Amino acid sequence: xxxxxxxxxxxxxxxxxxxxxxxxxxxxxxxxxxxxxxxxxxxxxxxxxxxxxxxxxxxxxxxxxxxxxxxxxxxxxxxxxxxxxxxxxxxxxxxxxxxxxxxxxxxxxxxxxxxxxxxxxxxxxxxxxxxxxxxxxxxxxxxxxxxxxxxxxxxxxxxxxxxxxxxxxxxxxxxxxxxxxxxxxxxxxxxxxxxxxxxxxxxxxxxxxxxxxxxxxxxxxxxxxxxxxxxxxxxxxxxxxxxxxxxxxxxxxxxxxxxxxxxxxxxxxxxxxxxxxxxxxxxxxxxxxxxxxxxxxxxxxxxxxx
Numbered sequence: 001x002x003x004x005x006x007x008x009x010x011x012x013x014x015x016x017x018x019x020x021x022x023x024x025x026x027x028x029x030x031x032x033x034x035x036x037x038x039x040x041x042x043x044x045x046x047x048x049x050x051x052x053x054x055x056x057x058x059x060x061x062x063x064x065x066x067x068x069x070x071x072x073x074x075x076x077x078x079x080x081x082x083x084x085x086x087x088x089x090x091x092x093x094x095x096x097x098x099x100x101x102x103x104x105x106x107x108x109x110x111x112x113x114x115x116x117x118x119x120x121x122x123x124x125x126x127x128x129x130x131x132x133x134x135x136x137x138x139x140x141x142x143x144x145x146x147x148x149x150x151x152x153x154x155x156x157x158x159x160x161x162x163x164x165x166x167x168x169x170x171x172x173x174x175x176x177x178x179x180x181x182x183x184x185x186x187x188x189x190x191x192x193x194x195x196x197x198x199x200x201x202x203x204x205x206x207x208x209x210x211x212x213x214x215x216x217x218x219x220x221x222x223x224x225x226x227x228x229x230x231x232x233x234x235x236x237x238x239x240x241x242x243x244x245x246x247x248x249x250x251x252x253x254x255x256x257x258x259x260x261x262x263x264x265x266x267x268x269x270x271x272x273x274x275x276x277x278x279x280x281x282x283x284x285x286x287x288x289x290x291x292x293x294x295x296x297x298x299x300x301x302x303x304x305x306x
Contacts, residue, residue: 005035006078006128007070009088012044013237014080021080021237023280024270025125031141031273032133037075042066045087048158049202052087060101061108063091064116068109076121078128080266082236083201086158089122093165124159125266126235127168130176138183143274145185149300151268152189152229152260153178154219154243156236157197171195181233181265184272189229193222198234200242210253216246220258230300232262240264245286261295262287277302 006029014021029036043066051059066088070077079085095102096118106115123131129138155177160169169176174195182188199205199215223229234240244262251257262285270280277283283295295302 002033002035004033004132005037005075006123007039007073007075008036009039009042009045009066009077009079009081009084011079011081011084011237013241017241017286018237018264020281020284021240021264021266024264024266024275024282025080027275027280028129028266028269028273032129032137034128034133036078037073039066039069039077041069045081045084047083047203048087048090049083052090057101057104057108059087060091060095061105063087064095064105064109065112065114067092067120067122068114068116070120071117076123078123078125080125080235080264081238082124082156082158083238085122085124089166092118092120092122124168124235126159126177126180129269130180135179135183138180138269142183142185142272144272146268146272146300147185149184149186149231150189150227150229151181151184151186152191152223152226152232153181153194154198154232154234154239155195156234156239157201159235177235177265181268184268186231186268189223189226191219191223191226193219198239198242199246200238205242209249212242213246213250213253216242217250217254217256219243220247220250220260223260230261231268232260233265233268234262235265237264241286245290248287248290259296261297271300271302 026036046062095116109115155174160166160171163171178188197215199212205212232243240262247258267282288295
């Protein structure tokens with residue numbers, strides 16, 4: 001086993017929509033000598049903006065059950081999804097500071113012979129790589145720097161908010177995600193709407209997909225106003241879905257056409273570490289499947305075929 005290991009919480013969207021993120025994460029963490037352990041029996045996080053809005057105790061009970069898996073194994077959790085991170089981190093934090101909530105949750109968990117003890121930690125990939133591994137170690141592993149590649153970022157909403165509680169970064173002027181992505185050698189492209197929601201969160205995509213796409217389209221137009229970019233990088237698979245598949249949906253709903261390549265930060269790092277797209281299935285992203293077209297990755301020095 002690696003000297004440092006995390007339980008790997010996949011959530012729902014990574015295995016069901018973007019398995020390339022799981023594959024890339026395993027490559028990246030292995031390359032830097034950090035173990036990712038399977039969380040046998042893990043379930044949905046559950047989604048914080050949906051479950052948490054209807055019933056706090058039920059939401060916290062589901063999250064706590066996942067947390068007890070890590071508590072029993074003695075390793076912290078890491079996840080590559082902003083929503084999963086928010087749900088697990090928030091539940092962990094709230095139950096450590098709210099005796100009434102913890103007691104209600106443990107009363108539920110007792111029915112399946114489990115107990116939340118508050119002995120584990122939850123880390124986002126970004127935070128784990130930045131704080132627990134360190135940028136210098138990551139830079140040393142880069143063998144294929146993406147020099148000359150213009151890279152726009154979409155940090156998403158949940159992993160660093162609320163900033164006064166999570167204290168991961170300044171959500172108004174974030175730098176941790178940017179610093180991590182820049183280890184790839186790609187050139188950061190700032191744009192006005194970098195920090196707005198992708199449009200999918202809070203069940204907006206489920207309730208009104210056209211409204212959700214208006215947010216996405218605004219981000220794309222803002223990026224074009226800034227001169228465009230070769231890739232958009234995000235730390236969240238749900239944001240990745242909205243920015244990736246959303247381009248196909250925008251074409252349908254608004255008759256506007258965009259062709260941005262979108263990838264998760266661990267997919268970006270896997271490329272920078274010298275891995276080929278076929279090693280982790282980068283060409284399986286949804287917009288390529290829907291458009292039945294090959295990714296336009298020549299500018300990244302990548303040859304890819306579907």
